Amino acid sequence: MILQEADYMTIHEYGDRKNPHILLIHGMWMCHEMMLPYVEKMRSEYHIIAPDLTGHGIDMGSFEGAEHEAVQIGKWLADHDIKTLDLMFSASLGCVVAMYLMADSPWLTVKCSVFEGAALTRMKGAEWMFRGMMGGMQKHPEAASKMYAAADIDSDVMKKLSDSMGRTDKKALACMVHTCNSFKYEQSMLPADVQRRLFFEFGSRDSHIVCRKLIQKYYPEATIMVRKGYGHCVYMFKHQEEYSDILKDYMKKSM
Numbered sequence: 001m002i003l004q005e006a007d008y009m010t011i012h013e014y015g016d017r018k019n020p021h022i023l024l025i026h027g028m029w030m031c032h033e034m035m036l037p038y039v040e041k042m043r044s045e046y047h048i049i050a051p052d053l054t055g056h057g058i059d060m061g062s063f064e065g066a067e068h069e070a071v072q073i074g075k076w077l078a079d080h081d082i083k084t085l086d087l088m089f090s091a092s093l094g095c096v097v098a099m100y101l102m103a104d105s106p107w108l109t110v111k112c113s114v115f116e117g118a119a120l121t122r123m124k125g126a127e128w129m130f131r132g133m134m135g136g137m138q139k140h141p142e143a144a145s146k147m148y149a150a151a152d153i154d155s156d157v158m159k160k161l162s163d164s165m166g167r168t169d170k171k172a173l174a175c176m177v178h179t180c181n182s183f184k185y186e187q188s189m190l191p192a193d194v195q196r197r198l199f200f201e202f203g204s205r206d207s208h209i210v211c212r213k214l215i216q217k218y219y220p221e222a223t224i225m226v227r228k229g230y231g232h233c234v235y236m237f238k239h240q241e242e243y244s245d246i247l248k249d250y251m252k253k254s255m
Contacts, residue, residue, distance in 0.1 A: 203230030
């Protein structure tokens with residue numbers, strides 16, 4: 001099912017709404033289909049909620065920022081009387097959206113939150129470098145194909161990614177890059193019991209791993225796992241089957 005209601009980005013649903021809920025939030029220039037394989041084993045037991053963030057996948061809007069995305073997802077959940085998520089799994093830029101969603105939605109209970117390559121970075125001078133790098137990738141979409149070569153991604157999904165890159169204007173790109181380099185920790189405080197249900201996954205070669213100290217400072221009860229030798233989001237793509245079991249293990253630990 002796809003809901004394209006006026007007040008939301010494009011929201012995809014899989015399974016029965018009467019089942020417990022899983023929310024998937026993809027990363028920059030990705031689309032919701034790239035997150036689905038990790039919960040394939042749980043599809044029969046859960047209701048899967050998978051947005052295409054604004055300007056991504058089949059959504060034709062223009063990205064304005066993570067807080068705006070979090071408000072839209074929160075409104076959709078509230079309007080559909082979904083107050084508890086058994087799992088929220090996010091990647092890269094999507095992790096920023098996920099964190100703002102939790103911080104700004106005290107009515108929402110998230111039993112387990114897994115963040116892959118969380119772009120919660122806050123480094124002076126990094127933003128303009130990152131914008132140049134992403135701008136270069138935008139001009140050469142074949143670079144994205146190499147980046148996701150480790151994953152068995154359908155050609156139609158790769159086309160959606162390429163199309164999303166192509167229609168991202170300078171303003172939207174600046175918003176995406178700013179989102180990945182300006183997380184507001186001080187405005188996103190979470191109680192200790194919620195922190196204990198946060199699980200961060202990084203590759204040791206991921207540039208966003210620099211935010212690990214800030215995560216430890218503001219969310220000392222959270223769990224951080226570092227995968228040696230892997231870059232940004234590479235581990236999840238190279239070990240899709242294993243990662244699916246990792247999500248289940250984190251769900252058990254959070255209980």
